[in-house]
Amino acid sequence: MPTDLTWSSEFSEKFIEWMRGKGRVLIVAHDNPDPDSLASAMALKHLVLVKTGQEATIAFGGVIGRGENRVMVEKLEIQAVPLDTLDLNQYKVVCMVDTQPGTGNNSFPAERDVHLVIDHHQARDICRTCRWTDIREDYGASATILFEYLQAQKVSISTRLATILFYAIKSETQDLGRDWCRADREAYLHLLPLVNNHILFEIIHPPVPRDYFLYFCKAISNARTYGDVLVFNLYDIDNPDMVAEMADFLLRADDIRVVLGMARFHGTGILSFRTLSHRIHAGDVMRTVVDGLGTAGGHGMIAGGQIPGEEGSLSAQRALEKDLTRRLLKVLGRPLTRARRLVRNR
Structure with a gap:
């Protein structure tokens, strides 16, 4: 898998054109989503809206429990809803980010089709049945893949989205100290000047209950x-x-x-x-x-x-x-x- 923008540009162009005009889009994060899953979902939602005008819904199973994640959702206004509250028949396009069908860590029904999978974990055989897959096991974060799509499609990144993506890469790679590649470092350094440092501090140092x-x-x-x-x-x-x-x-x-x-x-x-x-x-x-x-x-x-x-x-x-x-x-x-x-x- 190429690590430059060539693959990201070609792949994102193809799935965007395929998605265009197909109706409502569902983006599934993994259960109890972490920053990488939420950031990837937000970036994909922004990309789809800008390029096709289609609204996407971000959904997850479980809870958002960790203090840092709750503050991130609140301060960065991440709109995500419980999967079990949705009528899945309304969505004509289903995407998964930072997870895959059959992994057991997402609550999307196994019998339903998944059209697009973007992930950085080991590829599952079931993904061969999906229309579009971009799985890069050498990448430290799924957010880095989405960052490359935004760059390749020349989609502007707001301060809020930059903060979400930066924190995802930061937390997933432990500040580029664990499981990172060159693309993660390039995304990290590009996003750093765009980050809202005040919000980032609040995310990293959240208040926690005494329990x-x-x-x-x-x-x-x-x-x-x-x-x-x-x-x-x-x-x-x-x-x-x-x-x-x-x-x-x-x-x-x-x-x-x-x-x-x-x-x-x-x-x-x-x-x-x-x-x-x-x-x-x-x-x-x-x-x-x-x-x-x-x-x-x-x-x-x-x-x-x-x-x-x-x-x-x-x-x-x-x-x-x-x-x-x-x-x-x-x-x-x-x-x-x-x-x-x-x-x-x-």
Whole structure:
């Protein structure tokens, strides 16, 4: 896949012309959407409106729970609605951004057609049935792909949209420190002068409820280490984003190279995987770990997964943690050593 504007220009020109005049457009983000998914959806909505005059609706499943994401939606006026509130028969064009059909991390009905897929995760075979696909596994963020479309189509980028896209690339690549490519860096540097720094500061430093800090306490107290691997369980939660946030937080522990976090949200097991090793492909690891239990996906050094129908009893959640830990250590080639607490009470 070319990394310059040639592919972006040709591809975006073709799908825009195909889309023109076809009626209402639906843009599906993944469940519990993160900045990259929301920014990509907003950029695609803007591109379609400018080039074809068609209105697009952004929809998602789950919740927008993480403090940074809630502030981003509020301050940057991102208009997105729950997928289950829509009459899907009204939409003649369906697009997916930062997700794909069959991944398990979006709530769009599997039996319905998806026409356009834009993503940076490993391509699924089912995408071959989609009319248009642009999947670039070497890119650090889907937002970078959409930025290239806007550049190629000579569509102006407002301060608000620039801030959304910049924050998406910033958060997805950890300030170009994780899973980035040249295109991500070029987009990052181009967008930086256009950003509203006041809003960006508010997004990065959101106010949080006091209950937020209970997650840190629970994650730390439940964390167990197996050599350089750390596993933690938050058990029942009311904010699925906390699993990924705690995984990022605990990856900072010294001598830890791999983190697997888990929790149960509305009957579904939520998994988050992080690694500091470039030799570990996070998506492949997670798909192997949840094989036969659920679905997973990822790229580079980060991944996530879902296990539907997880039992709610404490014993069942502990048994699942034990099984997933065993599977993870096996796929990583690590011995099943005795678990050690991350910290000991003094």
